[in-house]
Amino acid sequence: MQTLSKNQQIIFDLIDKSPEPMKAYAILFNVQKKGIKAPLQVYRALDKLVEIGKIHKIESRNAFIACQNSSCQVSKATAFSICEICEKVTEISSASLSKYLTNFKDKDGMKYSKYNLEFFGLCKKCR
Amino acid sequence: MQTLSKNQQIIFDLIDKSPEPMKAYAILFNVQKKGIKAPLQVYRALDKLVEIGKIHKIESRNAFIACQNSSCQVSKATAFSICEICEKVTEISSASLSKYLTNFKDKDGMKYSKYNLEFFGLCKKCR
DNA sequence: AATTTAAATGTTATAATATAACACTATGTA
DNA sequence: TACATAGTGTTATATTATAACATTTAAATT
Structure with missing residues (x-):
C-alpha cells in the first residue's frame, strides 16, 4: 500500500x-x-x-x-461494463472471468497476463 | 456486403x-x-x-x-492481441472466447452482446 | 546529519486526436 | 420528378495528451 x-x-x-x-x-x-x-x-x-x-x-x-477492487495492486487485468445510454461504468470483478482470460491461449498457444475488457450494453435503469 | x-x-x-x-x-x-x-x-x-x-x-x-474476420458484419465482439514492444496487433478469432464473452453474465445476471477485449504481451518475435 | 538519488512538481509551449457547423452534391426510391 | 438519405468539402475549433526544462521534495545511503 x-x-x-x-x-x-x-x-x-x-x-x-x-x-x-x-x-x-x-x-x-x-x-x-x-x-x-x-x-x-x-x-x-x-x-x-x-x-x-x-x-x-x-x-x-x-x-x-x-479501482473498485481492493485487491487490485496493479492494473493488469481489468473488465468493465459500460451503459451506452447513461454512460455508467462498473468494474467487473469475476473470478471466473479473470481466470478464463488469464488462462486464455491464442491459436499460437500464447498467453497474455494483461488485458482490458469493456462490455457495452444498457444498465438496469436504462433498459 | x-x-x-x-x-x-x-x-x-x-x-x-x-x-x-x-x-x-x-x-x-x-x-x-x-x-x-x-x-x-x-x-x-x-x-x-x-x-x-x-x-x-x-x-x-x-x-x-x-477486420481480419470475414464474417464480421458489425463490430460488436472484438478481441485483439497487442505486442507491447513492436506494437503488432492481431485480431483474435476464437469461437470459444467469443462464446464465453457473449454468454458472460455479470453478478446482476446481465448479459452484454457487445464487447471489446485487448490483450497485451510480447509477440513471438519480441519474446 | 550530510550526501546522493529518485520521484515529484511547476511552467510554458505545442503536438495529436477529434468534432461542430454549414453549404453543397450524389444516390436511391416513391 | 421530387423527396429523402447519405456522403462530401471546407473552415474553424474543441479535446486529449506530451515535450522540454528548471526546480523542489522525499527517500535511501553513507
Missing part, C-alpha cells in the same frame, strides 16, 4: 468520490482551486495512479475511474 | 493493405494525394467503416485495423 504524493492524493480523492468516470480536463477544472493548474500535472498523477492500480482508464471513453 | 463510397473505399484500401494499425492523421497524410484534405473527411469514413465492421478501432492505441 503505497503512500501517494500531494497531487496524486488530491486527484485520487476526486476520482474516488466521483460516481462516474472523470475525464482529464474535468479533473483539472476541479482541482484548480487546490493549486493544480496545468494539464501535465494532472496527467502525471493519472499515469502514476494507473500504474499502481488505484485507478483505471476506460479506454473507449478517455476517462478514469477509481 | 455494402458498397463503399469513394472516400470510404480509399481509406479502407489503405488500412487494409497496412501491416499495422493506422492512426487517423497518418491516414490523412497518405490520402492527401487522392484529394482527401481534411481530418473530418477521414474521421467520417472511419466512423462508417467501424460501424459496418470493415475496420476496428484499437482503443488503447487510437488506431484502426482492417
Whole structure:
C-alpha cells in the first residue's frame, strides 16, 4: 500500500468520490482551486495512479475511474461494463472471468497476463 | 456486403493493405494525394467503416485495423492481441472466447452482446 | 546529519486526436 | 420528378495528451 504524493492524493480523492468516470480536463477544472493548474500535472498523477492500480482508464471513453477492487495492486487485468445510454461504468470483478482470460491461449498457444475488457450494453435503469 | 463510397473505399484500401494499425492523421497524410484534405473527411469514413465492421478501432492505441474476420458484419465482439514492444496487433478469432464473452453474465445476471477485449504481451518475435 | 538519488512538481509551449457547423452534391426510391 | 438519405468539402475549433526544462521534495545511503 503505497503512500501517494500531494497531487496524486488530491486527484485520487476526486476520482474516488466521483460516481462516474472523470475525464482529464474535468479533473483539472476541479482541482484548480487546490493549486493544480496545468494539464501535465494532472496527467502525471493519472499515469502514476494507473500504474499502481488505484485507478483505471476506460479506454473507449478517455476517462478514469477509481479501482473498485481492493485487491487490485496493479492494473493488469481489468473488465468493465459500460451503459451506452447513461454512460455508467462498473468494474467487473469475476473470478471466473479473470481466470478464463488469464488462462486464455491464442491459436499460437500464447498467453497474455494483461488485458482490458469493456462490455457495452444498457444498465438496469436504462433498459 | 455494402458498397463503399469513394472516400470510404480509399481509406479502407489503405488500412487494409497496412501491416499495422493506422492512426487517423497518418491516414490523412497518405490520402492527401487522392484529394482527401481534411481530418473530418477521414474521421467520417472511419466512423462508417467501424460501424459496418470493415475496420476496428484499437482503443488503447487510437488506431484502426482492417477486420481480419470475414464474417464480421458489425463490430460488436472484438478481441485483439497487442505486442507491447513492436506494437503488432492481431485480431483474435476464437469461437470459444467469443462464446464465453457473449454468454458472460455479470453478478446482476446481465448479459452484454457487445464487447471489446485487448490483450497485451510480447509477440513471438519480441519474446 | 550530510550526501546522493529518485520521484515529484511547476511552467510554458505545442503536438495529436477529434468534432461542430454549414453549404453543397450524389444516390436511391416513391 | 421530387423527396429523402447519405456522403462530401471546407473552415474553424474543441479535446486529449506530451515535450522540454528548471526546480523542489522525499527517500535511501553513507
